[in-house]
Amino acid sequence: MGEAIAVELAAVRDDWRTRKAALLEPLRAPGGSSRGIHALLRRLAHEADTLLCSLWTAAGLPPDLALVAVGGFGRAELFPYSDVDVLVLMPDGTSIEGDAQLKSSVERFISQCWDVGLEIGSSVRTVDECVAQAQADVTVQTSLLESRLLTGDLALYRGFCRRVRGLVDPQAFFVAKTLELNQRHNKYENTPYSLEPNVKESPGGLRDLQVILWVAKAAGLGNSWDELARKGLATPFEAQQIKRNEAVLSLIRARLHLLAGRREDRLVFDLQTPLAELFGDRHRVAENGRLVERASEALMRRFYWAAKAVDQLNQILLLNIEERLRPSQPEPVPINERFSMRSGLIDPASDDLYRAQPEAILETFLLYQTTPGAKGLSARTLRALYNARDVMDASFRRSPVNRATFRAILMQPQGITHAMRLMNQTSVLGRYLWVFRRIVGQMQHDLFHVYTVDQHILMVLRNVRRFFMPEHAHEYPFCSQLAGGWDKPWILYIAALFHDIAKGRGGDHSELGCREVRVFCRQHGIGTDDALLIEFLVREHLTMSRVAQKEDLGDLEVIQAFARRVGNERKLTALYLLTVADIRGTSPKVWNAWKAKLLEDLYRATVRVLGGRAPDPQAESEARKREALVQLGLHALPHDAHRRLWDTLDVGYFMRHDAGEIAWHTRHVSRHLAKAAAGGRRPLVRARLSPVGEGLQVLVYTPDQPDLFARICGYFDQAGFSILEARIHTTSDQHALDTFQVVSSIMADHNRELIHLVESGLERALEQAGPLPAPSRGRVSRRVRSFPVTPRVSLAPDEKAQRWLLSVSASDRVGLLYSIARVLARHHLNLQLAKVSTLGERVEDTFLIDGAELQQNKRQIEIETELLEALAQPA
The missing domain is CATH 3.30.460.10 (Beta Polymerase, domain 2)
Incomplete structure (x- = not known):
C-alpha cells in the first residue's frame, strides 16, 4: 500500500x-x-x-x-x-x-x-x-x-x-504599514540605486506597490489599479504607468528565480549578465574594441528607471490615501499666489499650474528650501510634477527665469541636499540639467562605489553640505574648521554636482566634466573667478587623493610639484574639502582614519609651501629631532641614549616620520641596542594603537636581509591583518627600521591581545630561516568574479632616475601583497616605501624601490611579467 x-x-x-x-x-x-x-x-x-x-x-x-x-x-x-x-x-x-x-x-x-x-x-x-x-x-x-x-x-x-x-482599523493599519515601509527603505539606504538591489524589497520594488493595495483594500478604496483610478486616487495615466512598471519588475523577478533555480529576489552580480542576456541585452563595443556598455548596465538601467517610477507613484498614491483617511483637513496657509502649505506640505494653487506656468516647477524646490516649516511636497504637487515631465524641454532649460531659479537653489544657505534629492526623485533634476539625466541609474564597475553615479554625486553633495553644519563638526573636525572660513559654499556644491557627471562616456571624465561645468557656469551667470575655481575642482578632483595615497609625502619635491599644480591656498582648501567628501561618498568601507591623515598631512605640507616657506629638509629634520627629544625626556632615558640610533639615520628618515614616531622608535630601539650590547641580537618588534586612531602601528628593527619585507607581509597575511602603509628605512649599519600601519577586522574588541600577538608572532616569524613559503592562492570574492579587474603594472623612474615607482592594480584577495613582495625579494629590489590602497575589492598599491636589476631593460620586463603573473586572479 x-x-x-x-x-x-x-x-x-x-x-x-x-x-x-x-x-x-x-x-x-x-x-x-x-x-x-x-x-x-x-x-x-x-x-x-x-x-x-x-x-x-x-x-x-x-x-x-x-x-x-x-x-x-x-x-x-x-x-x-x-x-x-x-x-x-x-x-x-x-x-x-x-x-x-x-x-x-x-x-x-x-x-x-x-x-x-x-x-x-x-x-x-x-x-x-x-x-x-x-x-x-x-x-x-x-x-x-x-x-x-x-x-x-x-x-x-x-x-x-x-x-x-x-x-x-484603516487609519491604524495605514500608519503601521507606512512605518514598516519606512523601516524597510532605511534597511536599503532609502534608494533603489544600490548595485545589488532587491527587486521585491528595495525602495521602488514590488513590495512598495503591494503596500498601496493593502492600505487601499483595508480602507475599502479598491483592490486593483483600475479601481483606484475609478475612485480618483490615481489618474488613468498613473494606473497605466504602475501596471507597466509592475510588469517590468515582475518579469525581472521571475527570470531571477528561473536563473537561480531557487527563490532569489536580489539582482546579485553573478546573475546580472545572464539575466541581461535573457532580455536580449549584449555588450556594446566601439569600433576600436573599447567596451562602451556592459549588457548588465542596460539591464540595471531598465530596473532603476522602473523602480524610480514606482517610488514616485508610491509617494503620490500613499499621500492620496492618507488624505482620504484623514477626517478633517487643516486650512491651507498661503505662501504666494501660486503655492500654499497644508500640514507642512507644499501645494500648488491649481492642478494645471506647471503646464500653465512652467517656471513654477523649479520655484517649488526653492520654496521647499526657504519656507519655514516645509517638510515635503503634497500628493497634488508630486502628481502635477509627474504629469508635467514633458513640459521640461529644451526651451524650459534655456529659460532665463529657470536658470536664475536654479542658481538661487544652489546658493541658498540651507536645504540644498534635500532639495537636490527631491529634484532627482521627481525627475526634475535630470530634466532641467540634461547632462545629469545621462548618469541617472548608471552603474559603476570599479568595485568600490556602492552607489550609482547619480546617487554618489548626491552623497558627495550631502557630505560637502555637512562640513558647513555645526551639528556635524564632530564627524569632520578639520573639514568643519576649514569650511568655517569659506565664503561661498555653493562653489563646492556645483563642483560636487559636476565632478563625476561625465562618467561612462569614455575618455577622461574629469576633462569632460570640466567642459560641461564651464558651459553651466556661463549659462547661469557665474563670475569668471568663481567659474575658473569650479572648473579646476572638477578637473583635478582625483589629484589630491592620488598624491596622498600613492606618492612619498616625505619627499619635498612631491609637495612642491603638488603646490605648483594647485597654485594657491584657496584652491587647495576647496580641493581638500571636495576630495574628502568624494572619498566618503563612494562607500562606507573606503574611508578610514589613515586616509584622513594622509590627506591632512598633504594639505598642511602644501600650505607651508604655498605660504612661501622655502623647503629645507635639513632644518625640518632638526626641528623634528628637537621635538622628539622633548618627548623622550618624559621617559627617563639616559641623556645620549638616542645618539647610537640617530647617528645611523639620514635626513630621509626624519622627513618621513613625525616627532612622535621618532620618539617611539628611539625609545624602544635604544633599549634594544643596550640589551644587544650585553649579548643577543634578536629582532625587535613593537606594536601600539595607531596614533591615527585606527589599527596598529608596528615597528620592526632587525638586521637587514633581501626577503625581509616579504617575510613580514607573509606573517600579516597569515595573521589576518591588512597593511595600509609600510615605511622602510635601512640604517647606515645595515639594519632595517620599518614602520607598518595595519588593520584587522577584530581590532576594536581585542587591542591588547592583538598587540601581544603581533609582537610575539612577528618576532618568531623573523627568526625563522629557510626559503619563503609559497603564497596561498586566496579565493576571490563574488563581486570580483563578476567584475574582474584587469591586472596592471607600471614601473617608472623618478625625476632623478635614482628610485623607481612601481604601481600595481588588481582584484584584491588574501595573500596578494605577499605575492608581490616575493617577486621584489627574488630580484633583490630594495623597498623604501609602500602605500597600499584598498578600494572595495580592488587594490591600488604603490612601491618606491631601487635595485641593480632595474637598470636593465630585460630584467625590468621579467619583473613586470612576474608581477602580472602574481596579480592574476586564481581560477
Missing part, C-alpha cells in the same frame, strides 16, 4: 514539474517585453491550486474545514520559486491535538505537498486563533487580508473573512 502511494506521488511530482517547466518556458526566450507576465504567473498559481485541491481530497480532510491561500499566493500570482502559503482553516472549537484522525489527515496533506515538490508555508488554525494572531501582529493581519478560498467549507471561509476584515 505504502509503495503504491509513493509511486503515485512520484507520478504527480513528475507531472507537476513537467507542467511547471512548460509554463515557465516563455521566460527563457530572449526578449524584453513584459506583456503577459501576470497571465503567466496567474496560470502558475492556478496549476498550484489544482494540485493542492487534489491533494486535499486525497488526504480525506473533513468537509467542515477550508483550505485558504494567504499572503503572496493569496493574490493568485505565483513566482517560479516563491512559497505557496496556505492556511488550513478549522471551525472554532476544533482541536487538532484532540483529534488523532484529523491530525493524521492534516499531516498527510502537508507532507504530500512537500513530496510532490510544492514549497509550502502552512499554518493550521481556527477562526478564533486567526483573529487573535491578526490582532497581535499586523503582518499576520496583512497576510490574512490577502486570502482566497481554494477548497472546503465556503460558509466557514466567509465567516473568517468578515471577522478578519472587521478587525481592521
Whole structure:
C-alpha cells in the first residue's frame, strides 16, 4: 500500500514539474517585453491550486474545514520559486491535538505537498486563533487580508473573512504599514540605486506597490489599479504607468528565480549578465574594441528607471490615501499666489499650474528650501510634477527665469541636499540639467562605489553640505574648521554636482566634466573667478587623493610639484574639502582614519609651501629631532641614549616620520641596542594603537636581509591583518627600521591581545630561516568574479632616475601583497616605501624601490611579467 502511494506521488511530482517547466518556458526566450507576465504567473498559481485541491481530497480532510491561500499566493500570482502559503482553516472549537484522525489527515496533506515538490508555508488554525494572531501582529493581519478560498467549507471561509476584515482599523493599519515601509527603505539606504538591489524589497520594488493595495483594500478604496483610478486616487495615466512598471519588475523577478533555480529576489552580480542576456541585452563595443556598455548596465538601467517610477507613484498614491483617511483637513496657509502649505506640505494653487506656468516647477524646490516649516511636497504637487515631465524641454532649460531659479537653489544657505534629492526623485533634476539625466541609474564597475553615479554625486553633495553644519563638526573636525572660513559654499556644491557627471562616456571624465561645468557656469551667470575655481575642482578632483595615497609625502619635491599644480591656498582648501567628501561618498568601507591623515598631512605640507616657506629638509629634520627629544625626556632615558640610533639615520628618515614616531622608535630601539650590547641580537618588534586612531602601528628593527619585507607581509597575511602603509628605512649599519600601519577586522574588541600577538608572532616569524613559503592562492570574492579587474603594472623612474615607482592594480584577495613582495625579494629590489590602497575589492598599491636589476631593460620586463603573473586572479 505504502509503495503504491509513493509511486503515485512520484507520478504527480513528475507531472507537476513537467507542467511547471512548460509554463515557465516563455521566460527563457530572449526578449524584453513584459506583456503577459501576470497571465503567466496567474496560470502558475492556478496549476498550484489544482494540485493542492487534489491533494486535499486525497488526504480525506473533513468537509467542515477550508483550505485558504494567504499572503503572496493569496493574490493568485505565483513566482517560479516563491512559497505557496496556505492556511488550513478549522471551525472554532476544533482541536487538532484532540483529534488523532484529523491530525493524521492534516499531516498527510502537508507532507504530500512537500513530496510532490510544492514549497509550502502552512499554518493550521481556527477562526478564533486567526483573529487573535491578526490582532497581535499586523503582518499576520496583512497576510490574512490577502486570502482566497481554494477548497472546503465556503460558509466557514466567509465567516473568517468578515471577522478578519472587521478587525481592521484603516487609519491604524495605514500608519503601521507606512512605518514598516519606512523601516524597510532605511534597511536599503532609502534608494533603489544600490548595485545589488532587491527587486521585491528595495525602495521602488514590488513590495512598495503591494503596500498601496493593502492600505487601499483595508480602507475599502479598491483592490486593483483600475479601481483606484475609478475612485480618483490615481489618474488613468498613473494606473497605466504602475501596471507597466509592475510588469517590468515582475518579469525581472521571475527570470531571477528561473536563473537561480531557487527563490532569489536580489539582482546579485553573478546573475546580472545572464539575466541581461535573457532580455536580449549584449555588450556594446566601439569600433576600436573599447567596451562602451556592459549588457548588465542596460539591464540595471531598465530596473532603476522602473523602480524610480514606482517610488514616485508610491509617494503620490500613499499621500492620496492618507488624505482620504484623514477626517478633517487643516486650512491651507498661503505662501504666494501660486503655492500654499497644508500640514507642512507644499501645494500648488491649481492642478494645471506647471503646464500653465512652467517656471513654477523649479520655484517649488526653492520654496521647499526657504519656507519655514516645509517638510515635503503634497500628493497634488508630486502628481502635477509627474504629469508635467514633458513640459521640461529644451526651451524650459534655456529659460532665463529657470536658470536664475536654479542658481538661487544652489546658493541658498540651507536645504540644498534635500532639495537636490527631491529634484532627482521627481525627475526634475535630470530634466532641467540634461547632462545629469545621462548618469541617472548608471552603474559603476570599479568595485568600490556602492552607489550609482547619480546617487554618489548626491552623497558627495550631502557630505560637502555637512562640513558647513555645526551639528556635524564632530564627524569632520578639520573639514568643519576649514569650511568655517569659506565664503561661498555653493562653489563646492556645483563642483560636487559636476565632478563625476561625465562618467561612462569614455575618455577622461574629469576633462569632460570640466567642459560641461564651464558651459553651466556661463549659462547661469557665474563670475569668471568663481567659474575658473569650479572648473579646476572638477578637473583635478582625483589629484589630491592620488598624491596622498600613492606618492612619498616625505619627499619635498612631491609637495612642491603638488603646490605648483594647485597654485594657491584657496584652491587647495576647496580641493581638500571636495576630495574628502568624494572619498566618503563612494562607500562606507573606503574611508578610514589613515586616509584622513594622509590627506591632512598633504594639505598642511602644501600650505607651508604655498605660504612661501622655502623647503629645507635639513632644518625640518632638526626641528623634528628637537621635538622628539622633548618627548623622550618624559621617559627617563639616559641623556645620549638616542645618539647610537640617530647617528645611523639620514635626513630621509626624519622627513618621513613625525616627532612622535621618532620618539617611539628611539625609545624602544635604544633599549634594544643596550640589551644587544650585553649579548643577543634578536629582532625587535613593537606594536601600539595607531596614533591615527585606527589599527596598529608596528615597528620592526632587525638586521637587514633581501626577503625581509616579504617575510613580514607573509606573517600579516597569515595573521589576518591588512597593511595600509609600510615605511622602510635601512640604517647606515645595515639594519632595517620599518614602520607598518595595519588593520584587522577584530581590532576594536581585542587591542591588547592583538598587540601581544603581533609582537610575539612577528618576532618568531623573523627568526625563522629557510626559503619563503609559497603564497596561498586566496579565493576571490563574488563581486570580483563578476567584475574582474584587469591586472596592471607600471614601473617608472623618478625625476632623478635614482628610485623607481612601481604601481600595481588588481582584484584584491588574501595573500596578494605577499605575492608581490616575493617577486621584489627574488630580484633583490630594495623597498623604501609602500602605500597600499584598498578600494572595495580592488587594490591600488604603490612601491618606491631601487635595485641593480632595474637598470636593465630585460630584467625590468621579467619583473613586470612576474608581477602580472602574481596579480592574476586564481581560477
